[in-house]
Amino acid sequence: MYVIVVGAGKVGWNLARELLGKGHEVTLIESERRRYLIVEQELEHAVQYGDATELWVLERAGIQRADLVIAVTGDDEDNMLICQVAKEKYLCQRIVARVNNPRNLQHFKLLGIRPAVSATDLILRLIEHEVPQYGLVQLLALEGERLEIIELEVADGAPAAGQRVDEVELPEGSLIISVLRGGAGFVPKSDTVIQAGDEVLLILDPGLESAITPQFTRNGASAG
Amino acid sequence: MFILVVGAGRVGSAVAKRALEAGHEVSVLDEDPLSHEQLDKDLAESWEDAGGRFTVGTALEVDALLEAGIEQADVFIASTNGDNTNLVIAQIAQRRFNVPRVVVRVLDPARAAWYAEQGLHTICPTQHAIDLVERAALDPAA
Numbered sequence: 001m002y003v004i005v006v007g008a009g010k011v012g013w014n015l016a017r018e019l020l021g022k023g024h025e026v027t028l029i030e031s032e033r034r035r036y037l038i039v040e041q042e043l044e045h046a047v048q049y050g051d052a053t054e055l056w057v058l059e060r061a062g063i064q065r066a067d068l069v070i071a072v073t074g075d076d077e078d079n080m081l082i083c084q085v086a087k088e089k090y091l092c093q094r095i096v097a098r099v100n101n102p103r104n105l106q107h108f109k110l111l112g113i114r115p116a117v118s119a120t121d122l123i124l125r126l127i128e129h130e131v132p133q134y135g136l137v138q139l140l141a142l143e144g145e146r147l148e149i150i151e152l153e154v155a156d157g158a159p160a161a162g163q164r165v166d167e168v169e170l171p172e173g174s175l176i177i178s179v180l181r182g183g184a185g186f187v188p189k190s191d192t193v194i195q196a197g198d199e200v201l202l203i204l205d206p207g208l209e210s211a212i213t214p215q216f217t218r219n220g221a222s223a224g
Numbered sequence: 225m226f227i228l229v230v231g232a233g234r235v236g237s238a239v240a241k242r243a244l245e246a247g248h249e250v251s252v253l254d255e256d257p258l259s260h261e262q263l264d265k266d267l268a269e270s271w272e273d274a275g276g277r278f279t280v281g282t283a284l285e286v287d288a289l290l291e292a293g294i295e296q297a298d299v300f301i302a303s304t305n306g307d308n309t310n311l312v313i314a315q316i317a318q319r320r321f322n323v324p325r326v327v328v329r330v331l332d333p334a335r336a337a338w339y340a341e342q343g344l345h346t347i348c349p350t351q352h353a354i355d356l357v358e359r360a361a362l363d364p365a366a
Contacts, residue, residue, distance in 0.1 A: 053308050055334045074282065077308040079336075089338055104284055107312060112321055 007073035072098040165188035174204035228297040231304030237262035251277035253292040302328040
């Protein structure tokens with residue numbers, strides 16, 4: 001496939017190299033002259049000099065035939081604009097945007113730019129997965145389908161500890177789909193008894209987290 | 225009317241001052257505290273004493289936009305020194321905050337033309353300059 005990568009920083013350069021190594025056709029675009037000259041020594045004709053928020057620069061790179069446009073500059077406005085133009089003006093089927101400041105993620109969403117990848121968010125999610133006192137881990141968000149899968153640890157003294165699955169007071173629109181116990185996971189039945197120390201996976205409509213967590217925290221406290 | 229100007233450069237601050245003189249409520253947002261001087265310049269009193277509002281903040285920060293009063297704005301003017309910033313915040317004003325009138329300055333004629341087709345009210349000073357210079361240079365009647 002033909003991929004345009006915008007921004008030859010660490011992320012863009014390495015991405016371009018990996019994609020080339022996998023046999024894809026790649027054009028990397030860099031707007032800073034000195035950086036361009038450094039990268040050009042390795043990637044040669046696969047890197048072009050220019051400001052990819054200028055439409056003619058994208059056209060020179062052949063955006064009309066690009067299968068994928070990846071905007072990974074250090075500037076969120078530039079990444080948003082490049083992806084918006086690629087998608088809406090040049091009808092590029094697939095885009096990927098980098099979010100530098102996670103607070104800008106809402107703007108990417110507003111402009112319909114998906115997926116938008118934030119390194120900060122990715123690392124935060126890993127931390128949440130590794131640090132159990134967070135309690136709730138979001139495993140998967142299917143935004144188009146409006147569904148989420150979360151993981152919760154059942155605390156000692158939680159309302160759900162010792163209850164059968166069909167007794168746990170869950171809001172409408174949520175379901176326990178798996179229980180992880182002693183290193184193994186299984187799909188529970190309605191009469192499976194939840195134990196303290198279990199990790200449970202739930203599928204739910206977005207926004208129900210705060211109604212669900214009290215069932216799994218000590219004495220029904222809200223998760224911090 | 226309540227007018228929110230984001231970016232107090234030459235254009236933004238001049239428009240803000242004219243709007244205030246014309247009796248409108250005017251709020252200005254700029255990330256540079258020193259840009260306030262542009263607003264005080266040529267005024268008999270300070271911008272605030274004259275009735276203007278000024279907020280220091282980055283245009284993409286929703287909190288800054290809220291503090292500057294975007295929810296009350298009848299008119300939103302995007303006039304920072306970055307075309308892409310202007311195009312993004314103008315769309316935020318239009319789509320998220322439903323500001324009735326959004327005006328966005330874009331220096332690049334190509335981007336201004338395409339976003340105008342998409343329904344943004346873009347103003348391209350470069351295109352005006354091109355047209356004026358062309359007329360002055362080539363139009364025998366000029």
